[in-house]
Amino acid sequence: MKxxxxxxxxxxxxxxxxxxxxxxxIPLYLFLGGMAAGILCIAAVYYLRGRENDYKTAxxxxxxxxxxxxxxxxxxxxxxxxxxxxxxxxxxxIRLQSPMSWGAWTLMVITPVSFIWSALHIKDIFPRWDWxxxxxxxxxxxxxxxxxxxAWVMLVYGIILGIYTGILLSAFNARPLxxxxxxxxxxxxxxxxxxxxxxxxxxxxxxxxxQFARVDLVLIGIELFLIIHMFMGFLASxxxxxxxxxxxxxxPFTMSFWIFVVILGMxxxxxxxxxxxxxxxxxxxxxxILVIFGSMMLRFIIVxxxxxxxxxx
Amino acid sequence: xRYAMAVDTRKCVGCSDCVVACQTENNVPxxxxxxxxxxxxDGTYPQLEIEIRSERCNHCINAPCVRCCPTGAxxxxxxxxxxxxxNKCIGCGACIASCPYDARYPxxxxxxxxxxxxxxxxxEGLKPACAAVCPTKCIYFGDLDDPNSDVSVVLKKRKxxxxxxxxxxxxxxxxxx
Numbered sequence: 376m377k378x379x380x381x382x383x384x385x386x387x388x389x390x391x392x393x394x395x396x397x398x399x400x401i402p403l404y405l406f407l408g409g410m411a412a413g414i415l416c417i418a419a420v421y422y423l424r425g426r427e428n429d430y431k432t433a434x435x436x437x438x439x440x441x442x443x444x445x446x447x448x449x450x451x452x453x454x455x456x457x458x459x460x461x462x463x464x465x466x467x468x469i470r471l472q473s474p475m476s477w478g479a480w481t482l483m484v485i486t487p488v489s490f491i492w493s494a495l496h497i498k499d500i501f502p503r504w505d506w507x508x509x510x511x512x513x514x515x516x517x518x519x520x521x522x523x524x525x526a527w528v529m530l531v532y533g534i535i536l537g538i539y540t541g542i543l544l545s546a547f548n549a550r551p552l553x554x555x556x557x558x559x560x561x562x563x564x565x566x567x568x569x570x571x572x573x574x575x576x577x578x579x580x581x582x583x584x585x586q587f588a589r590v591d592l593v594l595i596g597i598e599l600f601l602i603i604h605m606f607m608g609f610l611a612s613x614x615x616x617x618x619x620x621x622x623x624x625x626x627p628f629t630m631s632f633w634i635f636v637v638i639l640g641m642x643x644x645x646x647x648x649x650x651x652x653x654x655x656x657x658x659x660x661x662x663x664i665l666v667i668f669g670s671m672m673l674r675f676i677i678v679x680x681x682x683x684x685x686x687x688x
Numbered sequence: 689x690r691y692a693m694a695v696d697t698r699k700c701v702g703c704s705d706c707v708v709a710c711q712t713e714n715n716v717p718x719x720x721x722x723x724x725x726x727x728x729x730d731g732t733y734p735q736l737e738i739e740i741r742s743e744r745c746n747h748c749i750n751a752p753c754v755r756c757c758p759t760g761a762x763x764x765x766x767x768x769x770x771x772x773x774x775n776k777c778i779g780c781g782a783c784i785a786s787c788p789y790d791a792r793y794p795x796x797x798x799x800x801x802x803x804x805x806x807x808x809x810x811x812e813g814l815k816p817a818c819a820a821v822c823p824t825k826c827i828y829f830g831d832l833d834d835p836n837s838d839v840s841v842v843l844k845k846r847k848x849x850x851x852x853x854x855x856x857x858x859x860x861x862x863x864x865x
Contacts, residue, residue, distance in 0.1 A: 378730065378731075378732070379728060379729065379730040380728070380729045380730070381726060381727070381728050381729075382726065382727045382728075382729075383724060383725075383726045383727075384704060384707065384721070384724045384725045384726070385721055385724035385726075385743075385790075386719070386721075387719075387720050387721065387790075387793040388719060388720070388793070388794075389784075389793070389794055390784070390790050390792075390793050391790070394784070394785065394790065396781040396784045396785055396794065397781055397785065455780065455781070456778050456779050456780055457778075457779025457780075457781070457794050457798045457799070457800075458774075458777050458778050458779035458797075458798035458799045459778075459779070459798070461759075461775065461776065461777065461778045461779075461799075462778050464759040464761070464776050464777075464778055465758055465759055465778065467759075468758070468759045468760045468776075470757065470758055470759070470760055472755045472756075473755065473756050473757055473758045473782070474756070475756065475757075475758035475780060475782050476758040476759070478758075479758060546752075546755070546756055546786070547752065547756065547782075547785050547786045548752060548786075548788070548855060548856065549752060549785065549786050549787055549788035549855065550785060613854070682785070685788070685790075686788045686852050686854075686855060688851050688852045
């Protein structure tokens with residue numbers, strides 16, 4: 376049998392024997408950013424459609440999670456940087472070809488917007504809240520007057536945030552597993568699904584919970600379709616991409632991906648939500664937590680597996 | 689101007705002198721390297737063939753690292769040489785993940801480091817350290833736009849290949865076969 380043995384003298388830390396440059400910080404941020412994007416998009420859509428009173432939790436309460444998730448995500452991103460004191464260079468440069476640059480500028484918009492949106496609804500959580508200073512009251516009434524514009528900004532930048540977390544990875548043609556444009560929509564769908572699950576978790580209103588179980592069900596369906604679509608695309612592509620997808624079809628990531636992401640993160644919660652829509656009583660915490668967990672595992676597995684996949688030469 | 693390098697895989701003996709010369713010239717931290725030697729053995733015993741390559745950054749024309757860099761720290765310098773500006777690099781690792789040749793490494797000081805084709809030596813009219821020190825003179829360096837440069841002459845005479853042309857990076861490190 377014809378064989379090939381490759382011996383390399385290179386042994387750079389974090390590069391060899393296989394790339395390990397990104398650890399838990401990046402997938403954690405991709406998950407938190409995606410979930411925050413999902414929460415904000417859902418809030419903006421229902422607000423703009425005038426359904427604020429039907430879905431109070433989704434529009435007014437769940438968005439309080441978004442700034443918290445974004446700040447934790449930003450701290451994780453900062454922890455990942457190796458030349459930390461130069462981080463401000465992100466904001467003195469605009470690089471249109473770099474998804475990471477897009478992401479940095481998107482976060483610069485969506486993070487303050489998420490804080491403002493939460494501040495506008497703070498009286499829902501603390502009824503006796505008082506801004507103390509007159510000018511803060513004026514700022515609040517300014518944003519209440521322009522809430523529609525704020526919601527549109529939140530929707531557009533929420534979608535960009537949700538998609539870019541996938542495009543960030545798909546821009547790397549050096550890692551065949553990441554190099555598919557499906558990752559953008561897949562991460563957006565997964566983020567929206569986690570956002571819907573957050574409302575499912577928090578809401579005490581039965582009708583609202585039913586609605587979000589339905590929304591989540593549709594999103595899980597879209598996710599499953601995109602995953603199958605992605606795998607089919609890989610299998611019909613070049614050898615390196617066939618090798619990449621085989622990591623999930625019998626290779627080292629098979630168990631973790633199918634068990635944690637697909638079965639626990641999608642199929643079981645979809646089944647439970649389906650039963651809940653029927654006559655059965657399901658403790659809503661179970662499918663919601665499972666969806667959020669699956670959404671996180673998807674990021675972790677894709678980021679780690681992507682670093683293993685490579686071109687051979 | 690278009691700097692390029694050609695390595696003769698039939699003359700290279702894999703002594704790693706280029707590696708040590710680079711580490712010394714460029715003060716590469718212990719345990720890291722900007723260039724390295726790869727030996728590929730293939731065939732069926734006893735018909736075996738070995739190819740030895742001295743590899744480094746390919747200074748691609750369509751460099752994914754330059755495209756992905758969020759701050760513009762990775763950039764094209766004169767002659768198409770891909771450089772990292774240490775005072776702009778935030779150490780995010782995007783360029784490292786984007787390189788199909790894994791030619792970059794995170795410097796312990798935080799920024800990302802890689803082969804510079806010894807631009808500081810080229811400016812003084814010298815060859816890159818690896819090419820200057822090679823005992824079998826198997827590394828050719830020069831300007832592809834100059835038909836009389838070492839690299840243009842040898843690439844005209846000999847058959848050559850680049851690494852992973854399918855990745856679309858248009859590498860400028862040639863291997864004579």
